[in-house]
Amino acid sequence: xxxxxxxxxxxxxxxxxxxxxxxxxxxxxxxxxxxxxxxxxxxxxxxxxxxxxxxxxxxxxxxxxxxxxxxxxxxxxxxxxxxxxxxxxxxxxxxxxxxxxxxxxxxxxxxxxxxxxxxxxxxxxxxxxxxxxxxxxxxxxxxxxxxxxxxxxxxxxxxxxxxxxxxxxxxxxxxxxx
Numbered sequence: 001x002x003x004x005x006x007x008x009x010x011x012x013x014x015x016x017x018x019x020x021x022x023x024x025x026x027x028x029x030x031x032x033x034x035x036x037x038x039x040x041x042x043x044x045x046x047x048x049x050x051x052x053x054x055x056x057x058x059x060x061x062x063x064x065x066x067x068x069x070x071x072x073x074x075x076x077x078x079x080x081x082x083x084x085x086x087x088x089x090x091x092x093x094x095x096x097x098x099x100x101x102x103x104x105x106x107x108x109x110x111x112x113x114x115x116x117x118x119x120x121x122x123x124x125x126x127x128x129x130x131x132x133x134x135x136x137x138x139x140x141x142x143x144x145x146x147x148x149x150x151x152x153x154x155x156x157x158x159x160x161x162x163x164x165x166x167x168x169x170x171x172x173x174x175x176x177x178x
Contacts, residue, residue, distance in 0.1 A: 008175035011141035018082060019142045023112060025077030026100070027167050029070050030114075030146055036069040037162045044157040051156060052120050058160050059118045062148050063090050063097050065162075066116055070098070086111055095134050096143060096170065112142040115170055121151045121163065136174035143170035 013020040039061045043054060070077065070088040078084070085104030091097060096113030117130045130147060149163040 008172060010169050010172040013141055019111060022077060022083060022100075023142045023144070025079070026070065026112065026114070027144065029073040029076040030066070030144075030165055030167055032073060032076070033066065033069055033148065033165055034162050036072070037065050037160075038068075039065060039160045042157070042159055043152055046156070048156045051152070052123055054160075055118050055120055058150055059116070060092070061160065062118045062150070062162070063092070063116055066098055066114070066146070066148070083111065095138060112140065112144070113170070114143070115145045117145065117147045119147050119149050121149045122155075130173075132173060132177060134170065134174050136171050136178065139169075139171035139174060141169070141171060144168065145170045145173045 013023070015021075039058070041061070046054065067088045067090050078086075083100070085102050085107070086100050087103060088098055089101050091099050091113075095115060097116040098114040100111040100113070102109050102111065115132065115134060117132065119130075130145070132145060145168050147166040149165070150160050151163070152158045153161050
């Protein structure tokens with residue numbers, strides 16, 4: 001009951017496990033997203049009170065940009081080419097949204113996954129709820145949840161701009177939510 005009062009614990013990752021180093025590299029590459037994000041679609045003519053509804057539209061753009069960015073920044077998450085048979089792919093409408101998939105013939109088919117959530121920085125909620133419903137049992141210890149805050153370049157119109165993402169263990173976030 002002391003553990004319950006203190007909240008859940010993050011998974012303890014074995015530093016010798018190659019996925020632990022991979023996960024840290026992926027987190028570092030995700031931090032580079034604001035400088036790499038390229039979603040050249042101008043938004044205009046939307047009432048300010050309806051801008052939150054762009055989250056669905058921008059969600060797919062964020063997923064595509066995260067995949068593109070992570071694959072372009074391979075030297076950050078795979079500096080020694082230990083994961084050369086793997087590449088990030090979008091997995092629309094499934095958990096997780098982005099998966100590091102083995103395109104070789106041997107080994108595990110998925111090394112880790114990232115559940116992505118977009119959050120409009122001017123949202124009334126003040127703190128993102130994430131709409132995160134995944135069971136902790138569906139997550140591996142290496143899976144991540146990543147909340148990508150966004151805004152429009154001219155407040156209520158313009159191009160989407162993303163800020164530094166919040167990244168956490170997917171399993172820990174699910175346990176904390178429960």
